Amino acid sequence: MSLRLSSSTGYDTPTTSPAKPRASTSIANVSQNEACKQNNSTKKNMIRNSANIKVIVRNRPLLPRERENGSICLIEMNSQTQSTIIKCPTDSGSSTRDATRRHAEPKEFFFDNSLNSTNINDKDHASQESVYNHVGKEFLDHNLEGYHTCIFAYGQTGSGKSYTMMGTDSDPGIIPRSCADLFERVEQLASKNVSCTVRVSYFEVYNEQVRDLLSKDPRKLKVRESPMDGPYVENLSEYTVKNFADVKKYLFQGNRTRATATTNMNDTSSRSHAVFTVVIKQIIFDEAFEAIEEKLARLRFVDLAGSERANSTGATGVRLREGSNINKSLTTLGRVISALAEAPKNPQRKELVPYRDSVLTWLLKDSLGGNSKTAMVACISPTDYDETLSTLRYADQAKKIQTVATVNQDFVSASQKDEVVVEMQERINALESSLMQSSNIKKDLEKQQLEFEKIKAAIRFYEERAQSEETKRKSIQAQNEAITRHNKMLKDHLLFRRSLQIDITKNKAKVEALSSI
Structure with a gap:
């Protein structure tokens, strides 16, 4: 990028601008x-x-x-x-x-x-x-x-x-x-x-x-x-x-x-x-x-x-x-x-x-x-x-x-999140109906379409987050199942070793008894 300068010293050139700050909305997912x-x-x-x-x-x-x-x-x-x-x-x-x-x-x-x-x-x-x-x-x-x-x-x-x-x-x-x-x-x-x-x-x-x-x-x-x-x-x-x-x-x-x-x-x-x-x-x-x-x-x-x-x-x-x-x-x-x-x-x-x-x-x-x-x-x-x-x-x-x-x-609590999703879906349905009815009013259509897209984006966000959490849950569950199987194998192996050790001890005693006769 090349910017215009006002003098050989580099001082004074154009700059700057603002945008309407939008209201912050955010979502929390807490168990309690x-x-x-x-x-x-x-x-x-x-x-x-x-x-x-x-x-x-x-x-x-x-x-x-x-x-x-x-x-x-x-x-x-x-x-x-x-x-x-x-x-x-x-x-x-x-x-x-x-x-x-x-x-x-x-x-x-x-x-x-x-x-x-x-x-x-x-x-x-x-x-x-x-x-x-x-x-x-x-x-x-x-x-x-x-x-x-x-x-x-x-x-x-x-x-x-x-x-x-x-x-x-x-x-x-x-x-x-x-x-x-x-x-x-x-x-x-x-x-x-x-x-x-x-x-x-x-x-x-x-x-x-x-x-x-x-x-x-x-x-x-x-x-x-x-x-x-x-x-x-x-x-x-x-x-x-x-x-x-x-x-x-x-x-x-x-x-x-x-x-x-x-x-x-x-x-x-x-x-x-x-x-x-x-x-x-x-x-x-x-x-x-x-x-x-x-x-x-x-x-x-x-x-x-x-x-x-x-x-x-x-x-x-x-x-x-x-x-x-x-x-x-x-x-x-x-x-x-x-x-x-x-x-x-x-x-x-x-x-x-x-x-x-x-x-x-x-x-x-x-x-x-x-x-x-x-x-x-x-x-x-x-x-x-x-x-x-x-x-x-x-x-x-x-x-x-x-x-x-x-x-x-x-922030929004977990229970409120579900209510918000339902409410958003209802609003989407209402907006879709309203959009159909007001198709001849261009300004209203543009405003409603903007709100519609915002709500759809929010729902996509919820769905993507839910999908991500489900993937995490399945991954953790698979890891737990693998650990459980591994633990069972270890337990069976230990039991087998103990049984084998007992048999060896018994056989050793018998051999010693026979040797003393």
């Missing part, structure tokens, strides 16, 4: 109902996890044009304390809108990780692999535990967001590394009675409208909200992927479709917010409990368009309108972050969080303030004082936000 209920109760008490949004700040290298202009790096990072210090520029080599700020004191911030990518020869240089190890690997662990996760990149245009998230063929970013790592783990899980299904989707929010990056249909999609799953994109295409090569194919297709344009700040500036979503479904057979458990987790990657100012980018016409919509959604995101950050200070005050003020924040509602473990990768420019300070302040607010993630899993 009470044991199953106790097991479920114990697990459900352990699956809620409250944590603050993880914030990682990454400082990119100087660009060629910045070196030519004599710009200096205003950022200092300490990998031990995870501090980020921004110094005011003292000469014209670095940009600030207000000359009076050049005499201000340096400002220090502390984050979960401060990653400096400015100098490749520095011992603390943050490579693409290092960034992935700090956030991507940990969040993939959470996904396989059954948690929803979200990693979003924020920063001004040209600060390295798309490079951090997508990277290049030779130096991939968080998204491809996460997906490659995922399929390596899927192979390992296959040997542990775990079956995995992976689906992907990719969309962008462009001028406050949602576009499917994996569909040839140019129609704009609508955002809906369900009580169970929260906001989702209606009719978003979703594809099952069997390996990392499949993922790369869809990433390349989406990146090629994503809206980009040239501005003064970036040769291939992303003009949309892109969201790439991976849904991981695990079916786990627990031999200890003879139970089946299902986990469903969503891994969401968000590459936000860059914050920008019209006088900096030189935007006019269409580009200016794009920038206006980008700034609107990012401003709303800032208000949402501020509202969520202030919430713990006033728990009794129910402040309205303005999720619906932009399409982006509405779609990120669950990730920012709901059932998700979330990380913000704040990408900063080493030379732009004002924009970098603004990004650092956003990041400082974001780290105060707390989300409550829940493991998405479920």
